[in-house]
Amino acid sequence: MPKPSPGDERPPRPAGAEAAAGRPRDCGEERPRVPASPPQDLSVSELQEVSDEMYKLTLAHEIVLNGDFKLQMGNFSPFSLENRVKETLHKAFWDNLKEQISASPPNYTQAIQLLQEIKEALLSLLLPRHNRLQSRIEEALDMELIRQEAEHGVLDICGLTTYILDTMAMLCAPVRDEEVQGLQSLTDPAQLFREIFRVLDLMKMDMLNFSIQSLRPHLRDHSIQYERKKFQELLDKLPNSLDHTTEWLREAAAEVSASLSESQPHSAALQGAVGGSPALPSLTAVLNQGYMNLLCWEPGQKEYPETLLMDQARLQEVRAQVNQLATTAAVLLVTSSTCGSALFGSPGFVARLKLVTKVLLEGLSCTRCEEALQDISDQVLQEVSRALSQLGYPALTSDRCASLKGQIKSIADKSNTVWHVIEQRIHLFLSRFISPDGWNSQKDFPKGLDAIQEELQEVGRRFRSVIHHNRCSWKGVKISLAHNYVDNKEVGDHRVTGCICEMRTRTALLAQMNRKLLHNAYVAVITGRTCV
Secondary structure (H helix, E strand, O other): OOOOOOOOOOOOOOOOOOOOOOOOOOOOOOOOOOOOOOOOOOOHHHHHHHHHHHHHHHHHHHHHHOOOOOOOOOOOOOOOHHHHHHHHHHHHHHHHHHHHHHOOOOOOHHHHHHHHHHHHHHHHOOOOOOHHHHHHHHHHOOHHHHHHHHHOOOOOHHHHHHHHHHHHHHHOOHHHHHHHHHHOOOOOHHHHHHHHHHHHHHHHHHHHHHHHHHHHHHHHHHHHHHHHHHHHHHHHHOOOOOHHHHHHHHHHHHHHHHHHHHHOHHHHHHHHHOOOOOOOOOHHHHHHHHHHHHOOOOOOOOOOOHHHHHHHHHHHHHHHHHHHHHHHHHHHHHHHHHHOHHHHOOOOHHHHHHHHHHHHHOOOOHHHHHHHHHHHHHHHHHHHHHHHHHHOOOOOOHHHHHHHHHHHHHHHOOOOHHHHHHHHHHHHHHHHHOOOOOOOOHHHOOOOOHHHHHHHHHHHHHHHHHHHHHHHHHHHHHHHHHHHHOOOOEEEOOEEEOOOOOOOHHHHHHHHOOHHHHHHHHHHHHHOOOOO
16 A cells, blocks of 8 residues: 655554564664763754654554554544634634635635645555556546636536545545445535545545555564664664663662572582682573563552663553462462362353453452452352352351452452462463573473463463563663673672763773673673673
8 A cells, every 4th residue: 555645644643552463583683882972962853853763663663563553543632622722723714615615706715725635635545556546536636627617617516526525435445435425415515525534534544554554564574673773873862861771680680690699509608618700690581580570560660671661561561461360360279279179170160250350350450459359259259159059069158258258358468378379470481481492381381370371371472572572672782781880880799789881981892892702791790790
């Protein structure tokens, strides 16, 4: 499909996003360069340019990762000041057009301008192969001839609008057939013009979304190179723009180092005694820890890393789904331990409990989880009583009912042992899922999560898609950030602290180091030794 003409309005910014795309390619190992000079104050025009570049980068990223992404018409709130101003101006414009056409003799000045815009809009909707239709539009809407007819008072507005509607009917998507057909019943020329423009805007939006769908496979093949290039351009203008990413990596490195030392205390003590260096985590382990940490962040708790801002909504949605699945699994486990495995073998019983829990947790924040679990406990007891009755088993005693309700409601406490264990198992599963070697074996699925296996695997696939794309796109940036720890840091109690070196030193370092030296620089991040 052809692209919109340069004069078309810029498409509205994309709404929130979700869903995952296919596996992108890692294209090359080129490292990002960092400007050698400190940032300067940007002018208004430069800030606008940066904003435009960020918009393009975000749009391309959203198209690649969100298979359901579509542009939508921007609308103001019905009661907003902007909407009232828009309505007032539009009414004045179309009222003026009606007065001009209704005058005696008619004044077609404004109508001719609108016909010119309609002609351009129709031409922008044509495919390259529509040569004959293009010629017919050019001939039927010959603006010079239309002006001459208007001057001589023989302009046939009705005939022109009929041709326009017939052409729109040929070009529109099937979903617009009814709207185009409805325009044929309008007799007021001003109202007809207004509705023609409204439907043409919808048709242009359909064209844009079709173009996006057609270009998506190509964008997937080149998205990583494009994002690296655009990010480098932004980094050239805003050098000190990775502070949150640096802090995020620092915290992850500290946690992995502490975990290694705790898991190998005797080995670490022996190495320290002989002057050796402790076992070092790999860059992959640090990145995986950083990615998993994002699933523990409450919304607004911390500033998101700059390299993950475009995926913040997707990752927060994954976090919400993980919490919902953990709560669902905890409810099922508590109910199973109280009612016995025989009841859980009843056809459809587990599915009904999952559905009840999901519906009552849908869209709720953590602060309202306790209220939802109260309702869930009531519904679970109803399902349990119904199932016991159908199977001919005796009903639960009042003490066991009270115990079951209390255990379900206690799940809202994040220190709850059952919920904590399940959350740990889910996080372990996801951490393996996003590892480069991946997770494939069905026998390695965490125990106690069989009831949510299908849902958890789907969440894992979405999480892995986002992480894989981010890992490929920003790999060079994260390796480069390792140099910031080389000369100005200290390691104490397995916590990496200190300041970041000025970003202008990165260019010189990267120019002198090959891949092996880059690895040595990363080793220095963990150990505190100077990179030689």
